[in-house]
Every structure is written in structure tokens, then in C-alpha cells.
Amino acid sequence: xxxxxxxxxxxxxxxxxxxxxxxxxxxxxxxxxxxxxxxxxxxxxxxxxxxxxxxxxxxxxxxxxxxxxxxxxxxxxxxxxxxxxxxxxxxxxxxxxxxxxxxxxxxxxxxxxxxxxxxxxxxxxxxxxxxxxxxxxxxxxxxxxxxxxxxxxxxxxxxxxxxxxxxxxxxxxxxxxxxxxxxxxxxxxxxxxxxxxxxxxxxxxxxxxxxxxxxxxxxxxxxxxxxxxxxxxxxxxxxxxxxxxxxxxxxxxxxxxxxxxxxxxxxxxxxxxxxxxxxxxxxxxxxxxxxxxxxxxxxxxxxxxxxxxxxxxxxxxxxxxxxxxxxxxxxxxxxxxxxxxxxxxxxxxxxxxxxxxxxxxxxxxxxxxxxxxxxxxxxxxxxxxxxxxxxxxxxxxxx
Amino acid sequence: xxxxxxxxxxxxxxxxxxxxxxxxxxxxxxxxxxxxxxxxxxxxxxxxxxxxxxxxxxxxxxxxxxxxxxxxxxxxxxxxxxxxxxxxxxxxxxxxxxxxxxxxxxxxxxxxxxxxxxxxxxxxxxxxxxxxxxxxxxxxxxxxxxxxxxxxxxxxxxxxxxxxxxxxxxxxxxxxxxxxxxxxxxxxxxxxxxxxxxxxxxxxxxxxxxxxxxxxxxxxxxxxxxxxxxxxxxxxxxxxxxxxxxxxxxxxxxxxxxxxxxxxxxxxxxxxxxxxxxxxxxxxxxxxxxxxxxxxxxxxxxxxxxxxxxxxxxxxxxxxxxxxxxxxxxxxxxxxxxxxxxxxxxxxxxxxxxxxxxxxxxxxxxxxxxxxxxxxxxxxxxxxxxxxxxxxxxxxxxx
Numbered sequence: 001x002x003x004x005x006x007x008x009x010x011x012x013x014x015x016x017x018x019x020x021x022x023x024x025x026x027x028x029x030x031x032x033x034x035x036x037x038x039x040x041x042x043x044x045x046x047x048x049x050x051x052x053x054x055x056x057x058x059x060x061x062x063x064x065x066x067x068x069x070x071x072x073x074x075x076x077x078x079x080x081x082x083x084x085x086x087x088x089x090x091x092x093x094x095x096x097x098x099x100x101x102x103x104x105x106x107x108x109x110x111x112x113x114x115x116x117x118x119x120x121x122x123x124x125x126x127x128x129x130x131x132x133x134x135x136x137x138x139x140x141x142x143x144x145x146x147x148x149x150x151x152x153x154x155x156x157x158x159x160x161x162x163x164x165x166x167x168x169x170x171x172x173x174x175x176x177x178x179x180x181x182x183x184x185x186x187x188x189x190x191x192x193x194x195x196x197x198x199x200x201x202x203x204x205x206x207x208x209x210x211x212x213x214x215x216x217x218x219x220x221x222x223x224x225x226x227x228x229x230x231x232x233x234x235x236x237x238x239x240x241x242x243x244x245x246x247x248x249x250x251x252x253x254x255x256x257x258x259x260x261x262x263x264x265x266x267x268x269x270x271x272x273x274x275x276x277x278x279x280x281x282x283x284x285x286x287x288x289x290x291x292x293x294x295x296x297x298x299x300x301x302x303x304x305x306x307x308x309x310x311x312x313x314x315x316x317x318x319x320x321x322x323x324x325x326x327x328x329x330x331x332x333x334x335x336x337x338x339x340x341x342x343x344x345x346x347x348x349x350x351x352x353x354x355x356x357x358x359x360x361x362x363x364x365x366x367x368x369x370x371x372x373x374x375x376x377x378x379x380x381x382x383x384x385x386x387x388x389x390x391x392x393x394x395x396x397x398x399x
Numbered sequence: 400x401x402x403x404x405x406x407x408x409x410x411x412x413x414x415x416x417x418x419x420x421x422x423x424x425x426x427x428x429x430x431x432x433x434x435x436x437x438x439x440x441x442x443x444x445x446x447x448x449x450x451x452x453x454x455x456x457x458x459x460x461x462x463x464x465x466x467x468x469x470x471x472x473x474x475x476x477x478x479x480x481x482x483x484x485x486x487x488x489x490x491x492x493x494x495x496x497x498x499x500x501x502x503x504x505x506x507x508x509x510x511x512x513x514x515x516x517x518x519x520x521x522x523x524x525x526x527x528x529x530x531x532x533x534x535x536x537x538x539x540x541x542x543x544x545x546x547x548x549x550x551x552x553x554x555x556x557x558x559x560x561x562x563x564x565x566x567x568x569x570x571x572x573x574x575x576x577x578x579x580x581x582x583x584x585x586x587x588x589x590x591x592x593x594x595x596x597x598x599x600x601x602x603x604x605x606x607x608x609x610x611x612x613x614x615x616x617x618x619x620x621x622x623x624x625x626x627x628x629x630x631x632x633x634x635x636x637x638x639x640x641x642x643x644x645x646x647x648x649x650x651x652x653x654x655x656x657x658x659x660x661x662x663x664x665x666x667x668x669x670x671x672x673x674x675x676x677x678x679x680x681x682x683x684x685x686x687x688x689x690x691x692x693x694x695x696x697x698x699x700x701x702x703x704x705x706x707x708x709x710x711x712x713x714x715x716x717x718x719x720x721x722x723x724x725x726x727x728x729x730x731x732x733x734x735x736x737x738x739x740x741x742x743x744x745x746x747x748x749x750x751x752x753x754x755x756x757x758x759x760x761x762x763x764x765x766x767x768x769x770x771x772x773x774x775x776x777x778x779x780x781x782x783x784x785x786x787x788x789x790x791x792x793x794x795x796x797x798x
Contacts, residue, residue, distance in 0.1 A: 002606070003663070004540075007515050007670040010677070043469040052467070053459060060455050068451070068647040070442040104503065104651070107679035115539075119403050136677035140514075141403075207401070248467040250685025252503070264402070271406040278409070278535035280506035285684040286649025 010136070024354045031352055037381040040354045042179070042330065044372035046300040048247045055294035059287065068286050073277045074269070075102025075255070075284055082293040083255055091228040099260050101272045102284045102292075104252035106215045109239035110137045110173070111279060113256060116271040117209055118143035122170035127156065129333060129363035131179050131213075143170065147362055154183035154324055154333070158192060165200045171209040172197070177216035177226065180361045180368040181333045182309075182326020184220065187227035194232030207235055207263065215241040215254070218299055220328035221306045234261045242292070244330075247300045253288045305330045308371035308378045315382045319389045330372040333358070336365055337392050347395070348388050353381065409535070423753045430751055436780040439753045441578070441729065443771035445699040447646045454693035458686065467685050472676045473668070474501025474654070474683055481692040482654055490627040498659050500671045501683045501691075503651035505614045508638035509536045510678060512655060513570070515670040516608055517542035521569035526555065528732060528762035530578050530612075542569065546761055553582035553723055553732070557591060564599045570608040571596070576615035576625065579760045579767040580732040581708075581725020583619065586626035593631030600634070606662065609635045614653070617644040617698055619727035620705045633660045641691070643729075646699045652687045704729045707770035707777045714781045718788045729771040732757070736791050740764055746794070747787050752780065 002008070020040035027036045059067065074080065080097035087095040103109040114124065120142035126134050128147050138145045148164045151157045161172075174193070176185040185193075197208050212229045217240060220226060229236045241254030256272060258265060276282075283289075312332055313325055323334035336344040341357045341364055348355050348367075358366030371378060401407070419439035426435045458466065473479065479496035486494040502508040513523065519541035525533050527546050537544045547563045550556045560571075573592070575584040584592075596607050611628045616639060619625060628635045640653030657667060675681075682688075711731055712724055722733035735743040740756045740763055747754050747766075757765030770777060 003515050003667055003670040004518050006518075007673055008666070010673045011666055011669045041469070045465075047464060048467055056455075056459050060452060060459070065446060066444075068447055068649050070440070070648045104679070104684075105681060107676075107681050109679075111679035116402050116406050119405075133677060137679065140677065248685075249469045250467050250682060252681060252684050267407070267410055268402055270410045271402040274406055274409045277506075278532060278539065279678060280503070280508070280510035280536065281680075282504060282506050282651060283649060285503075285651050285687070286647075287686070288684070 006139070020354050020356050023349070027352055027354070034380075035352055037353045037377060037384055039369040039371060039373070039381070040356055042244075042370045042372055043249060044244070044247050044300065044330070045374055046247050046304065046372065049295065049298035049300060051295040051298040052246060052248060052291060055291045056287070058294070059290050067290065071283055071286060071289075073273045073283055075100065076286070076289045079289045079292045082296065083257070086296060087257055091230050093230050093260060095257065095260055098269065099258050099265075101256040101269065101276060102289055103239075103254050103256055103276060104281050104284045105243055105249070105254045106213055106239050106241035107133065107137070108252065108276075108281055109241070109254055109256045110134070110211070110213060111140060112272055112275045112281070113211055113237055113239060114138060114143060114171070115141045115275040115279060116268065118170050121168070123166070123168040124170060125161070125164055125172040127161075127174060129154070129178070129180050129358065129361035129366065130173075130175060132360050132362065134173060150183070154178060154181035156185060156189050156193060158196060162196060162200070165204075165208065167204045167206055169200075169206070169208050171211050173211045173213060175213040177220060177326075177328030179216065179329055180331045180356075181324060182329045182331050183324065184224050184226055184327040187225065190227045190229055191232045194229070197233055197235070201235070210236045212236070212238045213240075214238055215244050216329045218245040219302055219305065219330060221302070221309060222327065224327040226328070230259050234259055235263065237262075242296070245299055246295055248288065251285060251288045253284055253292065304375055305372060307375050308373065311375070311378050311382065312369060312371055315385060319385060321389075330370060332369040332371065333361075333363075333366050334369070336367055337389065338396065339365065341365055341367060344392065347391055351384050351388050353384050353388060405538070419753050419755050422748070426751055426753070434751055436752045436776060436783055438768045438770060438772070438780070439755055441643075441769045441771055442648065443643070443646050443699065443729070444773055445646050445703065445771065448694065448697035448699060450694040450697040451645060451647065451690060454690045455686070457693070458689050466689065470682055470685060470688075472672045472682055474499065475685070475688045478688045478691045481695065482656070485695060486656055490629050492629050492659060494656065494659055497668065498657050498664070500655040500668065500675060501688055502638075502653050502655055502675060503680050503683045504642055504648070504653045505612055505638050505640035506532065506536070507651065507675075507678075507680055508640070508653055508655045509533070509572070509610070509612060510539060511671055511674045511680070512610055512636055512638060513537060513542060514540045514674040514678060515667065517569050520567070522565070522567040524560070524563055524568060524571040526560075526573060528553070528577070528579050528757065528760035528765065529572075529574060531759050531761065533572060549582070553577060553580035555584060555588050555592060557595060561595060561599070564603075564607065566603045566605055568599075568605070568607050570610050572610045572612060574612040576619060576725075576727030578615065578728055579730045579755075580723060581728045581730050582723065583623050583625055583726040586624065589626045589628055590631045593628070596632055596634070606634055611635065611637045612639075613637055614640040614643050615728040618701055618704060618729060620701075620708060621726065623726040625727070629658050633658055634662065636661075641695070644698055645694055647687065650684060650687045652683055652691065703774055704771060706774050707772065710774070710777050710781065711768060711770055714784060718784060720788075729769060731768040731770065732760075732762075732765050733768070735764055735766055736788065737795065738764065740766060743791065746790055750783050750787055752783050752787060
């Protein structure tokens with residue numbers, strides 16, 4: 001049986017991140033968990049905050065009827081009201097339950113929004129480096145990805161961005177704090193982005209929707225502020241997830257928030273709900289929707305991520321690697337010390353050190369370290385990085 | 400902002416079932432729950448069997464680490480092994496964990512399978528009456544629906560089916576026990592179907608995949624047997640869900656099982672996993688995957704559905720309505736007593752009796768009753784059906 005041409009190509013060229021994850025599992029079986037340094041996937045070892053467990057127990061003991069039934073496709077009213085009220089405070093703008101669609105994590109939210117917005121051939125701009133699955137999410141709905149590079153600090157390059165916008169541009173996806181670079185866009189740049197999109201929409205007599213993918217909003221260090229996009233642009237949609245901040249990535253829980261002032265809001269939200277339903281999500285998982293009001297303000301212990309970032313950043317820069325210090329997320333995205341990134345990734349793997357090549361994020365010549373792991377593993381990995389760099393230097397001299 | 404043309408059309412022509420569900424909520428607010436007879440949606444009032452609650456408590460109290468983390472996109476190995484072992488017994492064929500993909504309910508499973516199989520323009524045959532969302536699931540992935548009517552007993556019409564198959568046919572979806580008709584296909588017909596598909600695949604030098612959507616497999620009455628398709632056809636995929644049999648529709652839990660003998664199995668399963676991931680499901684909800692091994696053999700009290708079926712079937716046939724007695728599911732699909740089905744639906748609504756028109760299932764001239772409700776509501780609704788029929792008769796005489 002032949003599977004679809006698109007999916008066949010995807011099988012042959014499977015996700016680097018997942019490939020590394022699977023290789024890691026195999027290496028761990030062979031060498032033991034403590035001898036493999038798996039920095040491949042963003043699957044945190046941290047447990048959810050206690051609020052998650054206590055909410056689950058409270059709900060299950062309540063014996064409330066109908067807890068596991070279907071509900072409105074848009075999501076449980078109480079959960080949407082709770083999220084809207086939090087956003088009203090945090091984003092300093094009035095949100096109602098009608099502005100929120102609860103979805104099964106950010107990956108579902110992106111598919112739902114793109115399906116709702118895009119006609120075939122519409123272009124969606126993505127800033128590189130970026131989470132590579134965006135490519136599939138955009139292609140799923142017949143739209144076309146347009147990649148725009150960021151500058152050498154992984155910040156928005158407004159000249160390049162302005163040049164990429166055309167009357168085919170339907171949307172732009174930003175992701176700050178950014179996976180894989182850890183960059184956070186400052187408020188001045190979000191304001192500038194809003195101005196650019198307003199100006200271009202007017203010039204081209206079109207509507208460009210700004211989609212902000214924000215699962216790492218609360219995984220930030222050094223009192224960095226992550227600005228909300230809503231104040232700076234009306235055609236704005238935020239997609240987020242509870243996967244990272246309360247560490248429940250397996251439970252698939254997140255939401256879509258549309259700007260309360262967005263054009264044709266009721267039609268847009270009705271469209272989002274239909275896309276959510278017909279893509280087969282039907283509703284975000286019921287029990288965890290009920291957990292949200294109890295746990296949404298809790299947070300995993302991000303001081304662990306900060307320790308990991310500092311240990312890794314300091315050691316790698318000491319080793320001479322070029323790296324932008326991440327302001328958030330749990331990723332580092334250094335330049336590879338040699339031009340051939342796959343050669344570097346292979347040398348690291350010989351030392352049981354698992355990294356993801358930059359090409360997996362549309363930015364060859366880099367590698368990603370995911371450090372949502374125990375501090376102890378990072379400490380044990382530092383000398384391994386040293387050894388890898390020594391081997392790179394030795395092979396480089398030999399050549 | 401204009402949303403996509405397809406989604407805009409869908410908003411304007413929203414699901415009848417959900418529309419009735421929403422109208423029902425409004426009527427209940429106005430007249431009180433006990434005065435509205437909502438037979439619109441298949442959202443059972445039954446609570447899950449006790450095994451679900453005890454499994455949840457056991458899991459949460461276990462304090463096992465990593466319970467809410469990402470896992471293999473294909474699903475938790477233990478849960479897949481459990482499902483494979485059950486299928487090995489039930490379908491009398493050897494299944495392994497590698498033949499199972501755990502998905503977020505049958506709606507997700509159908510999207511995942513169709514995305515994996517279909518190239519743009521491929522045809523997918525559906526037998527009417529059918530769950531109307533199949534239309535969207537098929538269109539989502541660029542394929543084209545081809546509707547084939549069943550016979551007057553809602554059983555497969557092999558002459559019509561054979562005529563509909565061409566070299567464009569990529570798959571056929573069957574759904575037995577059937578929503579909305581309650582029909583169950585006997586083993587002799589499944590065997591005949593397998594023979595027809597084998598013959599046509601050979602003749603046309605193509606592969607036609609048989610997709611069996613089976614969420615109602617265990618909601619059956621009168622000791623009816625629901626045959627497995629695997630024995631009768633090799634290019635076979637079963638999609639099912641725990642929504643109905645253990646009454647957790649809000650939790651989104653189900654699985655895809657591919658025939659152990661299917662061609663190119665490893666590529667097919669790899670494709671399913673990629674589709675599951677890139678459509679944004681990532682993995683089926685983690686906690687409920689862990690519930691499955693504890694609860695999969697439990698069953699809601701279907702004697703309630705049987706009582707409801709008997710009360711309704713006997714009363715409606717006494718009233719002169721033409722109706723095939725359902726062998727499974729919790730639906731009845733009688734013919735409307737007047738040609739204009741919407742007129743009938745409207746008259747019923749005037750009595751706070753909520754039904755779904757047959758056009759919502761590609762079979763105008765019928766209406767669906769969803770009776771996954773308390774027996775008491777059915778008993779109170781019987782005289783309402785009588786009144787509706789009296790009004791229909793009176794208006795008919797007047798005209």
C-alpha cells in the first residue's frame with residue numbers, strides 16, 4: 001500500500017528532534033541512563049507543581065457528574081472565564097470567555113488557527129530559527145511557508161521582514177521566548193512589528209494576522225519581560241500551552257486567545273471552533289480543563305533551568321563556542337565550531353552526548369541543547385563538552 | 400478579517416447535531432431541564448464504570464514520576480501492549496504493540512488515517528446514512544467523498560457499492576454498529592465486502608483500504624455479534640474510541656489498529672505517527688492512556704440503552720412510524736411521517752422535543768433519536784411523541 005506522497009516524504013525525512021530522542025532511548029538501554037547525556041527533546045524531567053495533583057484529587061473525589069462528558073467544542077465555560085480573567089489582568093485588556101478557545105496544546109492551536117485563516121496558496125511568514133513542525137502545520141492547510149532570517153542576536157530583522165511581506169501574506173508566526181534560540185523580543189520591537197503590519201496591511205489592502213506562539217512565556221530568567229502583542233496590533237491571536245510552565249506536556253492542554261478587538265470576531269471564533277472539531281480534536285481533554293483554574297498560576301521550579309543555563313552558557317563560551325545568552329525557554333542555540341554541523345553532531349554522539357542539529361530549526365551551522373533536565377546531568381556533561389571540543393580541535397588540526 | 404473560504408462555508412452551514420445541542424441548552428434554561436426532551440447529541444448521561452475512577456486515583460496516588468510527560472507519539476508502550484493483547488484474543492489474530500497507534504478518540508483517528516493514506520483527488524467511499532463529520536475529515540486532506548446508499552435495512556448494497564468503486568478509490572469507511580441507524584453488518588456481509596474489495600483491487604491494480612470506525616462495537620443488544628474485519632481483508636484498519644463503552648467522550652481516547660498483515664506496515668505506521676504528530680495531536684492524553692489497561696474491559700450499563708431502545712421502538716412503531724430496529728448504538732433512525740423533514744423537526748421542537756434531521760446524516764426523510772439518556776426521560780417523552788404525531792396528522796388533514 002502506498003501512503004500519501006507528502007507523508008511518505010515526511011517518513012523518509014523524519015523529525016530530527018524525535019530521531020535524536022529515539023537514538024537517546026537506544027543509547028540509554030546500551031550504556032545506562034547515567035552515561036548518556038540526552039539534550040535532545042524538550043521533555044522536562046520536572047514534575048508538575050503540587051497544585052496539579054491536588055486539583056486532580058479534588059476533582060476525582062468530588063464525584064461531580066458529567067466530568068468526563070463532551071462539552072462545548074470551544075471548551076468548558078468556567079475554564080474559559082478563568083483564562084479570560086487572568087488575561088484581562090496580565091495583558092491589561094478586557095477579555096471575555098468568548099475570546100478564548102481551549103485547545104489540545106499549542107500544536108493543536110496552530111493547526112486550528114492556520115486552518116481557519118488560510119486559503120490554499122496563502123503565505124505564512126516564519127522567523128528562523130523556528131520550531132520545524134511549523135512547516136507541516138502550514139502545509140497541512142494548503143498554505144505556503146515563507147522563512148525570514150532573524151539578525152545575529154536572533155531578534156527580528158525588520159528590513160528582511162518588510163521585504164518578505166506581500167499581498168499573499170496571510171499571517172506571521174512569532175515565537176518569543178523562542179525555541180530554539182531562547183531569545184525574547186523586547187516591547188519596542190513588538191510595537192515596531194505592530195506598526196509594520198498595520199502599515200503593510202493598509203498599503204496592500206489586506207489583513208495580516210499576527211500569531212504569537214507563547215508556550216515559554218513564563219519560562220524566563222533575569223526578570224525579563226515578555227510583552228503581550230494585543231496592545232500593539234489588533235489582528236492578533238495568541239496560542240499557548242500549559243506544557244512547559246506547569247510541566248504537563250503529555251496531557252495536551254492549551255488555549256487560543258483572540259484579540260477582543262479583532263475584525264469579524266464572532267465569525268473567526270466560530271471558524272476556530274469548527275476547525276477544532278473537524279480536525280478531530282472535538283474538545284481539549286475534559287479533566288485537565290477542570291484542573292486549569294486550580295493550577296494555572298503555579299509554576300515549575302525554573303531556578304533549575306536557570307542554573308542549567310548558566311552552567312552551560314559559561315562553560316561553552318569558555319570553550320570558545322559562540323552563543324547568544326538565552327533570556328528564556330530551556331534551550332541554548334550555539335554556533336557549531338566547524339562548518340559541517342552533522343560532523344559535529346556525530347562527534348558529540350560518539351561521546352553519548354545528544355544534540356539537535358540547527359537544520360532542524362531552519363538554521364544550519366548551529367546546534368540546540370535542551371536543558372530541561374537535572375542540574376546534576378548538566379554538571380556531569382560539562383567535561384564531555386570539553387572532550388568533544390578537544391576531539392573537534394584534534395580532527396581539525398589533523399585535516 | 401476574512402477566514403478561509405472552506406471554513407466560512409462551514410460556519411454558515413454548521414453541524415445540525417451541535418446546533419440542536421445548543422438550542423437544547425437554551426430551551427432548558429427557559430423551560431427547565433425536566434421539560435425539554437433532548438435527543439440530539441450522543442453525549443451519554445451515564446457515568447464511566449467505577450474502574451475509571453479507581454484507576455485515576457491509583458495512578459495519581461502512585462506518585463510515579465513522568466506520568467504527565469511527553470511519550471512516544473505512537474502512545475505509551477504498556478497501553479499499546481495491553482490493547483494488542485486484547486485484540487489478539489478478540490479478533491483471533493496476533494497483534495503486537497507496533498500495530499497500534501493510540502489516538503485522541505475516533506475523530507482524531509479518522510483524520511490521521513485519511514491524511515496518511517490520501518493524495519489530493521483520491522476518492523473515499525462512505526455508506527449513507529453516515530456521521531456527517533466524515534465529509535470534513537475527508538475534505539481536510541484533499542480527498543473526495545463518494546456517498547453510496549445502503550439498502551432499506553441500512554445494510555450494504557453490494558450492487559451500488561461495486562458500481563461506485565473505481566481506480567480513484569483509495570479507501571472505504573464503514574461504521575458498524577452504525578450511527579445513526581443502529582444497523583450492525585453481519586459477518587457474511589463483511590466477508591462479501593472483503594471479497595469485493597480484493598477482486599476490485601486486483602482488477603483495478605490498486606489498493607483499497609477498508610477503514611472500520613467502531614466506537615459502538617460494545618454497545619450492542621440481543622447478543623448480536625459484531626465481526627472483526629481483519630480476518631476477511633488484509634488491507635484493513637480499525638479505528639475506535641473509549642468514548643461510548645466506558646463513557647469518557649470528553650477525555651479523547653481511542654486507538655488505530657492496523658492489520659498485522661497489511662502491506663508496507665512499518666511505513667504505514669510511521670506515516671500514521673507523523674500525521675498524528677503534525678496534525679497537532681502529538682500524543683493522546685497521557686493520564687488516560689494509563690487508565691486504559693485498568694478500564695478497557697469495563698462497560699457502562701447498556702441495559703439502560705436497551706430499555707430506552709425498546710420503549711422508543713415499540714412506541715414509535717405503534718404510532719405508525721417506520722423504523723428499523725437497531726441492533727446496537729444508542730440511536731434510532733425512523734422515517735419522518737411527512738416528506739418535509741424540517742417541518743417535522745420544527746413541530747417536534749414546538750413540544751420541546753429535540754431531534755436531528757436526516758440530512759445531517761446524508762439521508763433526508765429520516766430523523767435521529769439519541770437515547771443515551773435516563774429511562775425516566777424516555778418514559779416522559781413517549782406521550783410527547785404521541786402529541787407530535789397528532790399535530791402532524793391534524794396539519795396534514797388541514798392541508
